[in-house]
Amino acid sequence: MAPTQKLINDGNHAVDEMLRGVLAAHPNHLTLAAPRAVIAKHGPRAGKVALVIGGGSGHEPTFLGFVGKGLADACAVGNVFASPPPQPCVDAAMAADGGAGVLFMYGNYAGDVMNFDMAAEMLEMEGIEARTVLTTDDIASSPDRAKRRGVAGNVFIFKAAGAAADKMLPLDEVARIAAHANARTYTMGVALSACSLPQTRRLNFDLPAGEMEIGMGIHGEPGIRRGALKPANAVADEIMDAILAEMNAPAGAKVAVLVNSLGSTPLMELYILYARVAARLGAADLSVHTALVGPYCTSMEMAGASITIMHLDDELTQMLDHPCDCAMFRVG
Amino acid sequence: MDFTTQNLTALFENLAARMSAERDALCALDGLIGDADHGIAMEQGMAAAALAVPNLATLQDQFNAAAKAFLNAVGASSGPLYATALMRAAKAAGPRAAMPRSETPALIAAMADGIAHRGKAEPGQKTMLDAWAPAAAAAKSGANWAEILSAAQSGADATAAMQATLGRAARLGERSLGHKDPGAVSACMIIAEFAKALG
Numbered sequence: 001m002a003p004t005q006k007l008i009n010d011g012n013h014a015v016d017e018m019l020r021g022v023l024a025a026h027p028n029h030l031t032l033a034a035p036r037a038v039i040a041k042h043g044p045r046a047g048k049v050a051l052v053i054g055g056g057s058g059h060e061p062t063f064l065g066f067v068g069k070g071l072a073d074a075c076a077v078g079n080v081f082a083s084p085p086p087q088p089c090v091d092a093a094m095a096a097d098g099g100a101g102v103l104f105m106y107g108n109y110a111g112d113v114m115n116f117d118m119a120a121e122m123l124e125m126e127g128i129e130a131r132t133v134l135t136t137d138d139i140a141s142s143p144d145r146a147k148r149r150g151v152a153g154n155v156f157i158f159k160a161a162g163a164a165a166d167k168m169l170p171l172d173e174v175a176r177i178a179a180h181a182n183a184r185t186y187t188m189g190v191a192l193s194a195c196s197l198p199q200t201r202r203l204n205f206d207l208p209a210g211e212m213e214i215g216m217g218i219h220g221e222p223g224i225r226r227g228a229l230k231p232a233n234a235v236a237d238e239i240m241d242a243i244l245a246e247m248n249a250p251a252g253a254k255v256a257v258l259v260n261s262l263g264s265t266p267l268m269e270l271y272i273l274y275a276r277v278a279a280r281l282g283a284a285d286l287s288v289h290t291a292l293v294g295p296y297c298t299s300m301e302m303a304g305a306s307i308t309i310m311h312l313d314d315e316l317t318q319m320l321d322h323p324c325d326c327a328m329f330r331v332g
Numbered sequence: 333m334d335f336t337t338q339n340l341t342a343l344f345e346n347l348a349a350r351m352s353a354e355r356d357a358l359c360a361l362d363g364l365i366g367d368a369d370h371g372i373a374m375e376q377g378m379a380a381a382a383l384a385v386p387n388l389a390t391l392q393d394q395f396n397a398a399a400k401a402f403l404n405a406v407g408a409s410s411g412p413l414y415a416t417a418l419m420r421a422a423k424a425a426g427p428r429a430a431m432p433r434s435e436t437p438a439l440i441a442a443m444a445d446g447i448a449h450r451g452k453a454e455p456g457q458k459t460m461l462d463a464w465a466p467a468a469a470a471a472k473s474g475a476n477w478a479e480i481l482s483a484a485q486s487g488a489d490a491t492a493a494m495q496a497t498l499g500r501a502a503r504l505g506e507r508s509l510g511h512k513d514p515g516a517v518s519a520c521m522i523i524a525e526f527a528k529a530l531g
Contacts, residue, residue: 056407056408078407078408079369079372079373079376079406079407079408080369080372081367081368081369082369082372082373082406082407082408082411083407083408083409083411084407085403085404085405085406085407085411085412086403086412087403087404109409110409110451110498111407111408111409111410111411111412114409114411114412114413114450114451115407115408115411115412118412147502197359197368197369197372199372200355200356200359200368200371200372202356202359202360202368204359204363204367204368205363205364205368217367219366219367219368219369220363220367220368221366221367221501221504222365222504222507
């Protein structure tokens, strides 16, 4: 099969060349603390809990696009779809540390857990307290919340934790709010085509024409099942049925909504999905407080979309409304 | 003849060449049940390890340098697992410039222990440990290198009939059946290179 078409120079340098571009494009927001460790220009300060996020590359604007005042203080950047090693996690944490402890937040994947846990042990030896809250919003990945992977819902969950830290709350409180935000965030996606790694430029799975993969992960991990590609409303309904059943929110509750592109699916299709999502929420008497539509957590050039609903309460609403200023995401 | 630091440098060169040659095959295998990057991680890790080991005085220093280089080049899950394995091998080799070949099977046993410890895995969960654990058991029972490799290969073959319960493929449930675990397959390649150098 012919190699996939990508605008890259050398697949082995894709992550570092992207990073160079990000830093050049956003000098007022981001700077490099150490190799593969990006820190917010504004945000980290004495007495503030440092929120450090990270994970594999290829999901942009997740993770480094969410580094900035009011959100994450720093980010460790891994290879494509691969957890960063412990060193950049440690470097990011030490650079962002304000003496009030560090909160690591990242998606629940075996590799990320091992690397960040090693980083947390290394920080402890430096006398820096590090806690971890994993994101586990992908409801298709396991019936057990603790075993689920973290996907597009990251943006709401990180946002809540970042606001808590920016309000100068102590580490216990920031970690509690982060876990609370995660517990109330539900995501499910469908993939319509595969993506390819820059190093191999081969599609990472086969998806025959006319089919979709329901519940696929953001690295091309197979989902719940394959089925015929359906119209947008039917896809939105299948996802919303699953989310609403599990969320079980009372009538009148407020929610935040994200309709996310996995990479190549355009805004037109996302807004077609959003129209149905809004109708379903309206029918369930749930009111939308915040709506995001666009590429927030991608899988390179994969086609497909995910829908995230966060079940808000007063505390989470306040955290989502708190201003933040990141290179690729702003509120207020 | 003893196994020397020069022999170990050559072994890491062979490991790097082997992983480079197998990269796309391992990625394709990983694409069936995972995220298709295993071959890339193994290629990058062993390439970095091979660059880190020359001109060090002891086998222990070499294995430790390889561990650090592998980890920092890769991250992912194979980074911490192989870094821990190589640090255990460093401890087993000790601060000496050469070790008797008769003692080298202990390196495999030490690496397997490190992988089990870091990954908190048990055999039967369709991971690289399903190749490493039987190889280690053979090494501990005094088997020769051909037998150690054969144990690893039988273990890797058996992963095709296993349903993953740990690692990324665990989320697939029954859909992981019928495919060998890519981590177990690359483990056999590593053990094969050890066997070639030491057998």
